[in-house]
Amino acid sequence: ADEATYNLHIIVRFELEQALLAQDLAVGDLPAAWREKYQEYLGVEPRNDADGCLQDIHWSAALIGYFPxxxxxxxxxxxxxxxxxxxxxxxxxxxxxxxxxxxxxxxxxxxxxxxxxxxxxxxxxxxxxxxxxxxxxxxxxxxxxxxxxxx
Incomplete structure (x- = not known):
């Protein structure tokens, strides 16, 4: 994300966190959901999961809920x-x-x-x-x- 799109990135992450916590989204479905949200909000699709939902350490370190x-x-x-x-x-x-x-x-x-x-x-x-x-x-x-x- 860059300065222009960073807040949209945060919205994507927050909405997916909410879905995960509400158990409306399974962890295994996260990569596909991330790609869909990125396409919807930013008009791009990450090349792979490393550029998508795994691009930083937050979720892998159980850091959830503060991104906004x-x-x-x-x-x-x-x-x-x-x-x-x-x-x-x-x-x-x-x-x-x-x-x-x-x-x-x-x-x-x-x-x-x-x-x-x-x-x-x-x-x-x-x-x-x-x-x-x-x-x-x-x-x-x-x-x-x-x-x-x-x-």
Whole structure:
């Protein structure tokens, strides 16, 4: 998966986990179900199981049920990035110059300093003035990938 498709990958994994846990899907049927979901959501089929349901260690290590937190992290990161960009007056130019100090200071003051004082939902509202939203991530993906793919 890449930045554009990673959240769809997470949805595939989560839906298959739910089916496995509900015993609606047998483990032996997982490779075929994975291929079907990938075709449905991403329009591609993995070449083999190593590129499909066995592509990482999560399930083989019995790590089940937390994968959606990766998508949550993407949502929070995009929303915090937009706010840092507004507060710092052009984050991209700072980063392009290799000047990470303002961002580090912003993160320390806005995020790290407040660790375990608020729930994630409370923190994102306090920092950005808005509840968690998909919109910043969608904007980021469109701005970054739109020109590449002519979208």
């Amino acid at each position: 937190t990766y998508s949550l992290g993407n949502l929070y990161a995009a929303q915090f990035f937009e706010q840092a960009d507004r507060d710092l007056g052009g984050l991209e130019s700072l980063l392009a110059r290799g000047d990470f100090a303002p961002l580090k200071h912003w993160l320390n003051e806005q995020i790290h300093h407040r660790g375990q004082c608020y729930t994630a939902s409370e923190l994102v509202e306090r920092v950005t003035g808005q509840p968690l939203s998909h919109a910043p991530l969608v904007r980021h993906l469109r701005e970054k990938l739109g020109p590449l793919y002519g979208l």
